Amino acid sequence: MTKEKMLELIERYEKHGTPPHPYDNIRGPQHHHVATMFPRMRELIEENRIEKCMRWIGFIQGWLWTIGAYSLDELKNHSRSDENAKET
Numbered sequence: 001m002t003k004e005k006m007l008e009l010i011e012r013y014e015k016h017g018t019p020p021h022p023y024d025n026i027r028g029p030q031h032h033h034v035a036t037m038f039p040r041m042r043e044l045i046e047e048n049r050i051e052k053c054m055r056w057i058g059f060i061q062g063w064l065w066t067i068g069a070y071s072l073d074e075l076k077n078h079s080r081s082d083e084n085a086k087e088t
Contacts (some may be wrong), residue, residue, distance in 0.1 A: 001079065003045050006053055010080055011058050014038045016069050034063055 016034075037056055044053040061075045071077070 001018060001050075001058075002081075003050070005079075005081065006045055006050070006057060007042070009057055010038055010041050012078065013064060016064055016067075024049075030063060034060055 014035075017028050037060065041053050041056050044050075044056070057079075061070075065072060065075060079085070
């Protein structure tokens with residue numbers, strides 16, 4: 001995954017980590033932890049710590065699936081490069 005793709009996902013997912021949001025009633029206390037991850041993820045990219053940032057993206061994707069924000073197919077498609085993305 002490219003740095004640009006990671007930044008794109010961070011921007012897309014960040015909106016789910018900050019209130020208010022339609023999932024507020026089911027997100028639980030984890031949402032605060034997730035919200036604090038986004039600025040640090042940008043720093044990880046700047047520090048070229050790509051593998052760690054990718055693990056964090058995976059963690060956030062798991063959380064997003066758990067709260068029902070996206071289906072597994074949607075999340076897999078988000079991670080694909082643009083030329084390999086499937087329409088959902």
